Amino acid sequence: MAEIAAQVLLGLPWTIAVTALALAIGLVLGMPVMLARRSRWPWLRFLTGSLITLVRSIPPIVWLFLIFFGIGSGYFKISPFAAAVVGMGLISSAYMAEIYRGALLSIHSGQMEGASALGLHPVRVWIDVVAPQLFRVALPAMATFAIGLLKDSAVSSTIGVPELTFQANAQSMATYRGMEVFSFVAAVYIALSVPVAWLSRILDRRLRAKVSR
């Protein structure tokens, strides 16, 4: 069993890499998507809203297949890892945009009006006034999403990324001990999500202390 566990854990860096990179893409791209979603032009709002619905309505595994087999089997070769990161990154951008948008709704419009009335440049209003509050409000939802993403990264095993679930599958086939193997890998996922939840609680407390109330 220790041998099997060691083999399965070889997938751990891949799981963490897919999750972390996809989350990073979502954290960055989610911002412009959210801004486009509440642009002053109705056509851009509609376009972004439709794209977000499109991304969220198609299951992650279908996105990964579309990218890896659909696009990647032509002249444009793409590695399983790159396909997984691009696909999961796409999905997390759409989700993060909605999380940012929800958090922004909770920031009183007087904050922005007050800041611009004081003569702050619009960019500074966003960086110094809106963003710190936005991240604080969005943090719990972001942590929940990150844990969800960690579990969704298991899907990348289907296109051959050698992460935890992929290794578990290989071990289950090699040893015929599926029961132990899959129980172990489930425990690893649960163990991984505990520190994320814990970290988010600590960060939440710190951000709360930094920004008033």
Place this chain on the structure above:
Amino acid sequence: MNVLFEQAGNWLPHLWNGLKLSLGVTVASLLIGLPLGFLLSLGVISRSRAVRYGALAVVEIGRGAPSLVLLQFAYFGLPSTGLVFSSFAASVAALSWSTAAYSSEIIRAGLQSVPAGQSEAALATGMTRLDTMRFVVLPQGLRIAIPALLGFAILIFQTTSLCFAIALPELTSRAYEIGTNTFQYLPALTLAGLLYLAVCVPATLIVSWVEARAAS
């Protein structure tokens, strides 16, 4: 993309059968999972510590492990204990567990959002605990939980795509199969994506309508 229009007619019946299977797994998982989720939600708020911890363990494993791992556990793992499942039964077993775990949290949140004064008042008028639950807390709590449960139903429908991994011939598996046979992955998978959209987009619109109605 021309292939998509030429072949759509040939592929659609095949994919359509896959979609029906996806919907079948969804409905079966909801029919089994939601009542279990309801029982688990009562277990988690139970006064008996043993019941509470037992229910919590079932919920936390169901929510903490990826659905893909639950599916593979049911299909590849359980046979070593002598329980052999068909891929359909394994899909329904794993996704019912997922459904029960997630919906129990949704239902619990709904039940706990009913003000404590409601059940205190009911108990004070001499209603039994069971009657208080049945006539006062449940009707209000479940109504609060409905929009979130509907949203979760859409999510479970999307999750059935993972049954690809245990060889269930649902929508995603069939699109992939067409891809391997014809090397036309992009058009076949696009068509499958469109079928998912055709179910999820109207469903999402209905859920947001129900949400808006519940909020007003």
